[in-house]
Amino acid sequence: MTLLSFGVALLAFVVLGPVLGCFLTGADRIITARMQGRVGPPFLQPYYDVQKLLAKERRSLNSFQGYYLILALVMTVLSGAFFFAGGNILLVVFLISLSSLLFVIAAYSTRSPYAEIGAGREIIQVLAYEPMIILLGVFFYLATGSFDTSAVATLGLPLVALLPLIFVGLLFILTIKLRKSPFDLSFSHHAHQELVKGITTEMSGHNLAVVEITHWYESVLFLGYVGLFFVWAPPLTLVLAVVVGLAVYFLEIVIDNSFARVKWQYMLSWSWIVTLVCCALSMVLLFALYGFVV
Amino acid sequence: MLVIAALIIVPLITALLLLVFRSNRARVVLVIAAVALLVALAFVLTARYLFFSSGFAVAQSGFLSYVMLGIDLVCCLYILYRGIRATNYLAIFLAGLQGVLALVYEFGFSHNAAVSIDVYVDELSLIMTLIIAVTGGGICIYALGYMQSYQEHLEHEGSGLAVSGEPSRVAEALRLVRDRRHIFFALMFVFLAAMFALVFSNRLSWLLTAWEVTTVCSFALIGYARTEEATKNSFRAVVVNLSGGLAFTLALIMLAGGGTQLFELDKLIEAGVGGTLVLPLMLLAFAGMTKAAQMPFQGWLLGAMVAPTPVSALLHSSTMVKAGVFLLIKLAPSFGWNIPGLFVLIMGALSFLGCTALAISQSNAKRVLAYSTVANLGLIVCCAGVGTPEATWAAIFLLIFHAGAKALLFCCVGTAEHHLGSRNIERMDNIFVRMPWLASCMALGMMAMFIAPFGMLVSKWAALVSLIETGHMELLFVLAFGSALTFVIWAKWLGKVLAVGREDERISTRVSRLEMVSLAGMAFLLIALTLGIPYVSELFVMPYLWETGLVLQLPIWAQASEVLGYDNLMIMSIVFMVMLALLVVQILRRRPPSNDTVYLAGVGASSEERSYYNAFSELRDATQRNWYLEQFFGEGALLRPVTILLSAVMALFFILGIVAELMPL
Numbered sequence: 028m029t030l031l032s033f034g035v036a037l038l039a040f041v042v043l044g045p046v047l048g049c050f051l052t053g054a055d056r057i058i059t060a061r062m063q064g065r066v067g068p069p070f071l072q073p074y075y076d077v078q079k080l081l082a083k084e085r086r087s088l089n090s091f092q093g094y095y096l097i098l099a100l101v102m103t104v105l106s107g108a109f110f111f112a113g114g115n116i117l118l119v120v121f122l123i124s125l126s127s128l129l130f131v132i133a134a135y136s137t138r139s140p141y142a143e144i145g146a147g148r149e150i151i152q153v154l155a156y157e158p159m160i161i162l163l164g165v166f167f168y169l170a171t172g173s174f175d176t177s178a179v180a181t182l183g184l185p186l187v188a189l190l191p192l193i194f195v196g197l198l199f200i201l202t203i204k205l206r207k208s209p210f211d212l213s214f215s216h217h218a219h220q221e222l223v224k225g226i227t228t229e230m231s232g233h234n235l236a237v238v239e240i241t242h243w244y245e246s247v248l249f250l251g252y253v254g255l256f257f258v259w260a261p262p263l264t265l266v267l268a269v270v271v272g273l274a275v276y277f278l279e280i281v282i283d284n285s286f287a288r289v290k291w292q293y294m295l296s297w298s299w300i301v302t303l304v305c306c307a308l309s310m311v312l313l314f315a316l317y318g319f320v321v
Numbered sequence: 322m323l324v325i326a327a328l329i330i331v332p333l334i335t336a337l338l339l340l341v342f343r344s345n346r347a348r349v350v351l352v353i354a355a356v357a358l359l360v361a362l363a364f365v366l367t368a369r370y371l372f373f374s375s376g377f378a379v380a381q382s383g384f385l386s387y388v389m390l391g392i393d394l395v396c397c398l399y400i401l402y403r404g405i406r407a408t409n410y411l412a413i414f415l416a417g418l419q420g421v422l423a424l425v426y427e428f429g430f431s432h433n434a435a436v437s438i439d440v441y442v443d444e445l446s447l448i449m450t451l452i453i454a455v456t457g458g459g460i461c462i463y464a465l466g467y468m469q470s471y472q473e474h475l476e477h478e479g480s481g482l483a484v485s486g487e488p489s490r491v492a493e494a495l496r497l498v499r500d501r502r503h504i505f506f507a508l509m510f511v512f513l514a515a516m517f518a519l520v521f522s523n524r525l526s527w528l529l530t531a532w533e534v535t536t537v538c539s540f541a542l543i544g545y546a547r548t549e550e551a552t553k554n555s556f557r558a559v560v561v562n563l564s565g566g567l568a569f570t571l572a573l574i575m576l577a578g579g580g581t582q583l584f585e586l587d588k589l590i591e592a593g594v595g596g597t598l599v600l601p602l603m604l605l606a607f608a609g610m611t612k613a614a615q616m617p618f619q620g621w622l623l624g625a626m627v628a629p630t631p632v633s634a635l636l637h638s639s640t641m642v643k644a645g646v647f648l649l650i651k652l653a654p655s656f657g658w659n660i661p662g663l664f665v666l667i668m669g670a671l672s673f674l675g676c677t678a679l680a681i682s683q684s685n686a687k688r689v690l691a692y693s694t695v696a697n698l699g700l701i702v703c704c705a706g707v708g709t710p711e712a713t714w715a716a717i718f719l720l721i722f723h724a725g726a727k728a729l730l731f732c733c734v735g736t737a738e739h740h741l742g743s744r745n746i747e748r749m750d751n752i753f754v755r756m757p758w759l760a761s762c763m764a765l766g767m768m769a770m771f772i773a774p775f776g777m778l779v780s781k782w783a784a785l786v787s788l789i790e791t792g793h794m795e796l797l798f799v800l801a802f803g804s805a806l807t808f809v810i811w812a813k814w815l816g817k818v819l820a821v822g823r824e825d826e827r828i829s830t831r832v833s834r835l836e837m838v839s840l841a842g843m844a845f846l847l848i849a850l851t852l853g854i855p856y857v858s859e860l861f862v863m864p865y866l867w868e869t870g871l872v873l874q875l876p877i878w879a880q881a882s883e884v885l886g887y888d889n890l891m892i893m894s895i896v897f898m899v900m901l902a903l904l905v906v907q908i909l910r911r912r913p914p915s916n917d918t919v920y921l922a923g924v925g926a927s928s929e930e931r932s933y934y935n936a937f938s939e940l941r942d943a944t945q946r947n948w949y950l951e952q953f954f955g956e957g958a959l960l961r962p963v964t965i966l967l968s969a970v971m972a973l974f975f976i977l978g979i980v981a982e983l984m985p986l
Binding site: 086087088089090091093094097098101102105115117118121122124125128131132134135136137138139140141142143144146147150151153154155157158161162165168169174223228229299303306310 | 750751768772773774778782785786789794797798800801802804805806808809812813815816817819820821822889892896899900903904907917919920921922928931943944945947948
């Protein structure tokens with residue numbers, strides 16, 4: 028990753044990230060509505076929502092919440108830029124967890140009991156998905172010999188062929204990361220299963236808009252993770268990656284609409300079990316199939 | 322050489338002076354002057370080493386060996402005396418045995434041995450020197466303020482007891498209340514002197530003496546309060562550490578006898594690399610692990626928090642436990658894929674995982690810190706066990722940043738405890754409004770413990786990379802799950818500390834100026850260290866690895882390159898700058914807070930109290946506790962199985978070690 032490629036990726040991600048994220052959310056809302064027998068909002072509704080939020084009077088319980096949220100946004104953008112510039116995958120992971128931490132602090136900072144419950148649940152979510160994300164980086168290295176995401180370009184075959192079970196593990200925790208049922212514990216887009224508004228209870232106007240935009244960036248970044256498994260000889264395979272990414276997003280929407288929220292114990296233990304099983308078997312697979320020797 | 326001698330002698334003289342001049346004013350002047358001198362000496366030594374000369378300093382020393390032996394025996398006698406008074410048979414036995422073995426070692430083996438290098442300096446001892454002088458010194462200054470209010474609290478409580486009028490209780494109260502602060506500070510400085518001696522000694526018998534002095538100092542400091550609990554816990558600490566010392570002495574005797582004839586640390590490491598030593602290395606590792614409070618010995622460190630907070634800060638950050646990991650890091654080149662290496666690595670990894678999980682269930686701030694110390698030291702121990710230059714890089718980085726962050730955190734918690742009257746994390750709610758600077762320092766310390774772009778995370782990242790490269794797949798799982806658990810510990814506490822109630826109703830609590838100055842100093846240091854991550858690596862850590870490689874003729878070490886690459890370290894530094902810059906912007910353009918109240922499913926009455934009127938117009942308080950997940954991570958659920966597991970692993974490895982010693986392949 029050179030400074031130039033990072034600069035280009037940063038610029039592209041800053042501009043395209045929210046656009047794609049907004050489109051994804053818009054499509055999500057329409058598809059979800061159709062699944063529920065409704066017509067649904069216009070495609071650009073998420074954009075209108077954010078626009079409206081930004082136009083509202085700035086009211087916030089304290090002046091620090093805004094700082095934490097902006098910083099969380101900046102960290103998400105940075106990690107996305109590193110990811111798409113072909114940078115170090117562990118760096119991406121660590122910046123994303125910084126972003127999650129800042130989001131949690133932003134919720135705690137209000138001293139709202141409801142937001143604190145949401146923040147506590149967000150922490151449990153991090154506990155659930157973080158091992159898989161870190162191990163994904165580890166296996167990425169084992170398979171490609173490098174931590175740079177750009178290494179997939181010279182791999183000669185798709186990463187998913189080497190690490191099918193890691194892909195399954197990623198799909199499992201993706202539901203948490205994309206904030207979809209059954210794992211949308213900290214805050215949900217489904218009003219019927221929400222305790223007030225979870226972690227965002229005390230976020231409004233400008234701050235809530237920042238949260239929404241961060242979520243757009245994050246969704247694109249994590250679909251990028253999915254795509255990473257299908258890129259091996261760009262540029263043609265990039266199309267495949269995008270198609271798979273969209274398919275996975277559709278799958279997540281289906282899951283989102285088919286399950287009710289589960290208890291945190293269930294989410295935590297199953298995420299860890301899936302992580303352990305997928306990673307342990309992947310190791311065996313790497314050894315057995317590709318004679319991989321450390 | 323003179324500087325090294327001064328580093329050891331200055332604190333000793335200060336300790337004596339502190340015992341003589343007992344007035345408060347004199348103490349403040351003495352402590353500040355001594356700390357300033359020590360820090361200056363540490364920097365002079367560093368500058369001289371980095372810019373002018375490098376290598377080993379030599380001393381000729383028939384006489385000094387007697388002094389060192391004498392000190393060692395005094396230590397044993399002191400513990401014997403205390404053990405007899407408290408009728409603690411185990412302590413008596415261990416101290417007696419230790420004394421006898423020390424005599425046997427000195428006169429049976431070591432006294433006439435040809436030792437070419439008694440005292441040395443390298444980058445690792447420089448790092449340790451700076452840590453001891455700067456954080457240790459900072460803690461001493463902090464203690465000036467802290468012990469003042471500690472004594473006031475004591476006298477307040479004591480007068481309460483005295484009022485009851487019962488003669489036995491009055492006598493007890495007077496005993497507890499008596500101002501013994503001069504002893505306290507003298508001990509702190511002796512502790513520092515012992516640490517300096519420990520990081521410069523090449524002659525193993527001197528190293529052992531310094532080792533024993535730290536044991537005794539910690540024993541005396543933990544028991545400082547003289548309550549029943551303090552005495553009990555101090556004996557628990559001394560028993561564990563004496564068994565470590567005993568293992569150390571046994572290892573020395575084994576090394577001196579037989580065919581090896583080793584009396585020097587550098588020769589020992591050299592021989593260790595050759596792979597001929599098994600049991601002595603394991604015994605030394607055992608000693609290191611007891612001192613570093615690795616599971617199953619973590620109990621003594623947790624018990625140590627009965628002592629005044631500066632003691633905990635000192636034990637956890639710059640002394641004591643760091644002595645344990647220092648020894649293991651020194652020995653790292655001889656670890657790796659061998660029995661001692663695997664022993665160290667597995668014990669460290671399991672301690673890391675076990676104590677991280679246990680920390681989640683704690684609501685007592687000091688216990689969280691204690692468990693987190695054991696966990697992080699476990700990671701250092703584990704990295705030392707891996708024994709590659711990359712892993713050692715991670716271990717040294719962990720050591721540096723852990724010292725900085727933990728010292729700050731302990732001191733913050735101590736101050737908070739005095740002002741909140743509790744060390745419970747739940748009580749720290751809204752501390753940001755009451756003591757904004759304290760809360761900010763605490764938050765900085767916490768973030769430095771676990772999240773990007775701070776040093777601990779960078780070190781963990783390096784540990785991860787070095788584990789992958791050495792093929793320790795099982796440990797990658799430990800690290801991945803351990804990191805996630807770490808996030809939980811700190812995130813929920815950080816949330817509590819950074820919670821802002823009403824900003825306009827700021828109640829400033831008066832904190833002693835000495836405490837504030839040292840806290841600010843430590844926080845500033847931590848910020849500087851984080852910004853300077855790439856330089857810490859370039860100036861200190863990498864040269865140590867190279868030099869170790871050259872001296873020991875280990876080609877991989879001599880060519881060690883940065884695990885994460887300079888650019889990744891730079892990125893971390895830049896990310897931190899971004900955070901700071903945005904913070905400045907935030908502070909400059911702070912908007913006036915609104916009068917909104919939080920949503921409480923009713924009519925809000927007070928944001929401060931979180932009270933509201935419910936549907937029946939009754940005043941209700943909303944309460945909310947953090948998550949402690951006790952059924953998963955509680956001491957009740959985890960402590961026994963983990964202790965049993967680790968004891969079994971240890972026993973197994975020692976059996977292996979003995980077998981390997983008896984039947985060399």
